[in-house]
Amino acid sequence: NIRRVGRDGDPYYLDATSPETSPLPFHGYIWVENNRIVGNVTLIYMKKNGQNLYFVANVSVDPEYRGRGIARMLTRCAMRHAQEHNGHSVTLQVREDNQIAISLYESLGFVEYTRRTNWGIQKRPPNLTHLTTPAIKIAPRQAENWSQQREWLNQLYPEKVSWFLPYQLSKQEPGFFNDFSRWLNGDSLHFWQATQAEKLIGLATLENINLLQDYLWIATSPAYEEIAIPALVSKIARRSLHPLRIQVNYPAHRAVAAFQALGMKEINTLIWMEYTIPPVLPQ
Template sequence: MEVALPSSRQHIRPLRSRKDILAVADLIEICFADHMDFDGREYIRYLRRFAVPDEGLTGKLLEPFQVPVRGLVWEEDGQIIGNLSLISFNRQGKRYTLIANVATHPAYRRRGIARLLTENALQQIRERGEPEAWLHVREDNPAAIHLYQSLGFEEQCRRTSWLWEPHYGFLPKVSNDKIRVLHRQASDWPLQSRWLDEIYPPEISWNLSLDKNRLKPNFWKDLWHWLNGGEALHLSAYRNDLLAGVISWQPTSAYADILWLAADCQHEEEIIAVLLPAAGRRLRNGRPLAVNYPAQRAIEGFRRAGFQPHVTLIWMRIQFS
């Protein structure tokens, strides 16, 4: 016997207070416990830190304007049992909205709550005049994939996050007589830039922390960085004396530092196997390393380099007519 679902108008409202934030943090932790990684747990801690109220007059006056995330919640009997976050990005004059953290408490599932939250979010995005909306879903979550497809979302790509962590052991030294690894030269940039655009195209780079201007060679910028004790790493791989790949390191405050990989697709397997461990060994900072790459590409190369697949996400988009 199916449970009759009351009108969503009675239960869906905007997320709007510190009290909401604490309940949402608890809900996300419950719903994603099986897959939550270090950055996910840090996000939960961030929400809970914010949820501690400022009891002063200023804190009370500013509270309605200080909620760190936007979104919708489903509330029943005074409890938040459903959530959907809306994250906005502005890149190169274009606005993007990402739907995230769609969660329903396990005791209330199979009642259509996630569908109704998503439909309401899409209506809001459409009414703001935006032409599209995006979301990410794990490829091992067929129920969610089916839900989003039924709402009109279409798959755009699949991306795998590859990870190396210190407890995996030392990065291997992969030898290849055809490949030499050297410090990047300024003359390598045109090919690196072109490969970056192929591997991280504009239709997805808006949701990545890739900033090509930061990676572009610049003598004065690099000198200032060095004089201030900073560290930069850009390595090029030459195959039979022809440039075949470049890797650039980006330190982060997240769990893992990022390696931006740009390689000739014809030789990416062998380039990745040599270039990734070479970069990791030169860094020697004990930090985990992550690479975002198109799914199902260069799998053997990443494994030979000592990296393991962390998660594969399907990027989905819906366009409004």
């Protein structure tokens, strides 16, 4: 009942490629009963640091067919595919409030390694830079602050997180070569910093991802985030032509009051889980 499938928009079509060879960004398997697709698992392949990594982007079963173990079999099919292709690990994301799916993945050997919340702006926020004493100053980023920004970014967007986000640290590095490269590639990035009493407390990069999304990559520390985030986001959003497109991906359950003070809405909180593939999958 499981068949390999490639996807190019809608509808689905079967092909002879695999996630490793397909030119399409999405691939995977479907569950078919009575010539009807009732379930699917979407698999994305990437190679990082010489390792074959797999990301399960979606496991879905028609409501009429749930409770029969189809999701488990589809997930195991994706795991076995990764194992048969010398995969190092399989990663997936699941909503924090989806306990049924969490229990399923845990029973298959997936282990949580982080939780991330996506925040979205609902309306243009007020100016919050003056609510602290002394007031916070927001200004364009100074190149000499790059080393601190890079350190904070690496803490907030470590490699195992940034792989699965539209994020590239090297794009944010200052310098003539990067400025020219961004101009040549049509990349739109704007850089800001926040200081209080001449002390650097945070930085942010606003990056246009597509026509519907702008990501704000925040760099700060737990010591400053509750005051740096409201000041940075309010200033940047008020200067943006499209503030409602701005999203922030941030470690879950951190700086919640800061985001709420901005009137931002929690889009979702996702648990990131990983299965490290042994030489032989358990039966």
